[in-house]
Amino acid sequence: xxxxxxxxxxxxxxxxxxxxxxxxxxxxxxxxxxxxxxxxxxxxxxxxxxxxxxxxxxxxxxxxxxxxxxxxxxxxxxxxxxxxxxxxxxxxxxxxxxxxxxxxxxxxxxxxxxxxxxxxxxxxxxxxxxxxxxxxxxxxxxxxxxxxxxxxxxxxx
Numbered sequence: 321x322x323x324x325x326x327x328x329x330x331x332x333x334x335x336x337x338x339x340x341x342x343x344x345x346x347x348x349x350x351x352x353x354x355x356x357x358x359x360x361x362x363x364x365x366x367x368x369x370x371x372x373x374x375x376x377x378x379x380x381x382x383x384x385x386x387x388x389x390x391x392x393x394x395x396x397x398x399x400x401x402x403x404x405x406x407x408x409x410x411x412x413x414x415x416x417x418x419x420x421x422x423x424x425x426x427x428x429x430x431x432x433x434x435x436x437x438x439x440x441x442x443x444x445x446x447x448x449x450x451x452x453x454x455x456x457x458x459x460x461x462x463x464x465x466x467x468x469x470x471x472x473x474x475x476x477x
Contacts, residue, residue: 334390335438338380338387338438342380342438343431345376345380345427349427349431356368377411388403388437388441391444394448397444403433403436403440410430410433
C-alpha cells in the first residue's frame with residue numbers, strides 16, 4: 321500500500337436519512353398550502369407555523385453538509401458539492417430575496433437537489449468501496465503468486 325490511511329466507508333444510512341428528510345421537506349413545502357386549513361381541525365395546528373419548515377430545512381442542511389463532507393473524504397469526487405451549493409443556494413435565495421409567490425418552487429427545487437446529491441453521494445461511496453475491494457483482492461492475489469513462484473532458498477547452518 322502507499323501508506324496513506326483511507327477513512328472508513330461512510331454509512332449509507334446517513335445518505336438514506338438525508339434523502340428522506342430532503343424529500344419530506346420538498347413534499348411538505350409542496351402540499352403545505354393545501355393542508356394548512358385542515359391542521360387545526362386535526363389538533364395539529366403546531367405544524368401550521370413556520371417552525372416545522374425551519375426544522376425540515378435545518379435538518380436537511382446539517383445532514384447534507386455532514387454526509388457530503390464525509391463521503392468526499394472517501395470517494396474524493398469534488399463535484400458532489402455542486403449539489404450541496406446549488407441546493408443550499410436555491411433554498412437560501414428563495415427564503416431571503418424572493419417574493420412569497422415564487423418561494424415554494426425554489427425551495428422544493430433546492431430540497432430535491434439535496435436529495436439527488438445524497439443519492440449520488442451514496443452511489444459514489446458504494447462504487448469506491450467496490451473499487452477498493454477489487455484493488456485489495458488484486459494486491460492479495462499478486463502477493464500470493466509472488467510467494468508461490470519465488471525460488472526457495474534453503475539456509476543451512
